[in-house]
Amino acid sequence: MAWVVGCAALVITSGAQADQRAKIEAIEGTVISTELSGRIAKLPFRPGDSFKKGAELAELDCTLYHAERDRVSAQLQSARKTLENRRRLAELRSIGKLEVDLAELAVRESSAEQRIASINVKRCSINAPFSGRVVKLHSRQGQSVKAQEKLMEIVGSDLEARVIVPARWLSWIEKDQGVELAVEETGETVSGKVTRIGAAVDPVSHTIPVWASLKESSSLRPGMSGVARFPDRPDSTSTE
Structure with a gap:
């Protein structure tokens, strides 16, 4: 709701407008491929399995x-x-x-x-570059593969929320600011803090992306969505 007096306007934003849609993304993710040709001797992890950094994801028969x-x-x-x-x-x-x-x-x-x-x-042994989970397998144990052929897709366990906010929020939003994310798929609320602010404003929508790191939770997965709230957001802003 807004009241206009002369040339000045006072804009009061409701709590609903302060909530912004967010999408959970993995900070790290990659497709693992082999640098050699050969037969896959070991492929111990399946889609959904978690692994630690340095774990052997695949091994070729390199006799x-x-x-x-x-x-x-x-x-x-x-x-x-x-x-x-x-x-x-x-x-x-x-x-x-x-x-x-x-x-x-x-x-x-x-x-x-x-x-x-x-x-x-x-190179016969391919180890995990970071801790995470297997998203998809592109090859099977016992299969012969060529150099540079895809073996699997993995994502890291460190997650962040990508939030699109109004560009006018740049007047107060800053790095390390607190964020509360209500996750739709699980119903839980996860806390975090702003780690990055987009470099450019979308000239059409007048919005800018903001990324927030999230506290580790075993139930969170990349692709989940929710509503982000910024507890330190000012209740109202005024413009001339």
Whole structure:
């Protein structure tokens, strides 16, 4: 309701207008894919399962990559022995500097190949980059996959609420301000605080997004919706 006197207007906003729609989103989320080709040996988590950061999400059968690493390691040992032998011969002036230089190059080449082989072996095991839950599986245990093929979609356990508020609220809303979110799907009220304020105002709707971190709750899921209330919001604003 508004009363207009002369050129001044006093706008009193009701409590209902102060409540804003909100959507719960995961702060972290990604699609896990493999960097190697191979057969999936382990895929221990199913959709809806939770996991901790560092947990093994998938493992490929990397027998071939292990064998390649062992072959390159043996090759490196041989190159080092050859270099050692040629250095002794060079001290006795039995061979020239060129032979020693070539042996050193062979050692560096084999060492680089060993690092590549070791990296490939590590890629056989895919670990969780953060704590969260499995959203969807794109592959199955025992399935052969190609490099860069999707394995699963995951989301993090840290959640936030995305709230679209009137741009005029920028006059008082600020970071770390308290928020209360009434979640429709569960009926619970979760508290949080403003962590980010949008960088630009929508010129059509004159609104701006605000994100608020939420206290951890086992019942919350990304995609849930609710109503956000800001307890520290002024009861009224006046404009000239």
